[in-house]
Amino acid sequence: MSIPVLKIRTRLSEVRYEIRGELARRARELEAAGRTLVKLNIGNPGAFGFRAPAHLQEAVAGNIAAADPYTHQQGLPAAREAIAAFHRARGTPNACPERVFIGNGVSELIDLSLRALLDPGDEVLLPAPDYPLWSAATILNDGVPVYYDCRPEHGFLPDPAQIEARITPRTRAIVLINPNNPTGASYPRVLLERIAAIAARHGLLLMADEIYDSIVYDGTTFQPLAPLAGEAPCLSLGGLSKVHRACGWRVGWAVLSGDPIACGDFHHAMDLLGALRLCANVPGQFAIGAALHGEATIAPLCAPGGRLHEARRAVIEAVEASEHLSLVPPGAALYAFPRVVGPAARGFDDHRFALELLETEGVLVVPGSSFNVAWRDHFRVTLLPEPDVLRDVFARIDRVLSRHAAAGHARRSGAIA
Structure with missing residues (x-):
């Protein structure tokens, strides 16, 4: 008897997550065959030798005996108070433990918050390029992603007028990823004030993904939205994964600010959905107070001479030395988003390039169009490897792009002849 094929949810066909998609699967096949690869597709500090700070590890280890029971669905009381105090110091209105939600990473909280907000057909304004989890979570919660442009010629900053023009009666939220993944842009205060005013005029929820808030370079400043x-x-989202290099601990938080009456129903919906999944990972929550109110260990890494700063410098210098690339220097976060230019850009396709780079040079990058943009001339790399590794990577990238440019020249010469 034949077993019928299980049907899956139809809307999954609309979901893209190329960061861990087809190219990553091909990379695993190559590794299984004995190839050594440089994998720049994921901003995963622990995979590049970074460790969570010792005082965070000690906070978890010292409380492990208390981590066995479920905790409150919104998180450990002491951890929520630590987050609320951090946000009060920033000036977040109405920041209190009752308005803090701790989740299994920001990823879970993005899903929960959109599930709490959206009815079928409701729209969410998202940046293009975006971190594709935002688009996926919108779609899988029966919403409709509507994109506003963040173009390289504008420093990857959005145009508030365009954001407002794209609001319809079905719009429910404006999402900001700041500092930005994949571009490394950090949004100035005046821009954020204009977007906040738009949300207030139209009664929309602001959703601020601020997971990279303290990772800034060369005088760049971070301005929180709340x-x-x-x-x-x-709703302001943060966590331990990037700034505190503890991705595997799966600790994120969301702080709901603004008028309590206006936020009341949404607050109750978030609480209900949090209760349905019982609670977030408990051991990691014991590190939150130490992370937010202890030594700021990310700052030396981002300062001149620090590993992240020098990795960023290596990428900027490699792009400047290349005839095939341009770059808006990332002011923040853990990524660079180079653009292919000149003869190599003629007929260029970012997915074909990424596959060729993987197959011929052993380097895994993410095609730029994976971040929900129509343009196919960008790619993303993480800044986490050692600077010398990145210099070598960009030499390999230049080899592939030089072949593209030469092949294009040969085709044009043949056509002319």
């Missing part, structure tokens, strides 16, 4: 939003509802 203090500028005032009484307008704002």
Whole structure:
């Protein structure tokens, strides 16, 4: 008797997550065959030799005996108070433990928050390029992603007028990823004030993905959104994974600010959904207080001479030395988003390039169009490897692009002849 094929959810066909998709699967096949690869597709500090700070490890180890029971669905009381105090110091309105939700990473909280907000057909304004989890979570919660442009010629900053023009009666939220993944842009205060005012005028929820908030370079500043939003509802998301190099601990948080009456139903919905999944990972929550109110260990890594700063410098210098690439230097976060230019850009396809780079040079990058943009001339790399590794990577990238440019020249010469 034949077993019928299980049907899957139809909307999954609309979901893209190339960061861990087809190219990553091909990379695993090559590794299984004995190839050594440089994998720059994921911003995973632990995979590049970074460790969570010792005082965070000690906080978890010292409380492991208390980590066996479920905790409150919103998180450990002491951890929520530590997050609320951190946000009060930033100027977040109405920051208190009751308005803090701890989740299994920001990823889970993005899904929960959109599930709490959206009815079928509701729209969410997302940046293009975006971190594709935001698009996927919108789709899988029966919403509709509507994109606003963050173009390289504008420093990857959005145009508030375009954001407002794309609001319809079905729009429910404006998402900001700041500092930005994949571009490394950090949004200035004046821009954020204009977007916050738009949300207030239209009664929209601001959703601020601020997971890279302390990873800034060369005088770049980070401006949190919630203090500028005032009484307008704002959900600010952060966690231990990037700034504190503890991705595998799966600890994220969301802080709901703004008028309590306007936020009341959404707060109750988040609480209900949190209860349905019982609680977030408990051991990692014991590190939150130490992370937010202890030594700021990320700062030396981002300062001149620090590993992240020098990795960023290596990428900027490699792009400047290449005739095939241009770059808006990332001011923040853990990524660079180079653009292919000149003869190599003629007929260029980012997916074909990424596959060729993987097959011929052993380097895994993420095609730029994977971040929900129509343009196919960008790719993303993480800044986490050692600077010398990145210099070598960009030499390999240049080899592939030089072949593209030469092949294009040969085709044109043949056509002319």
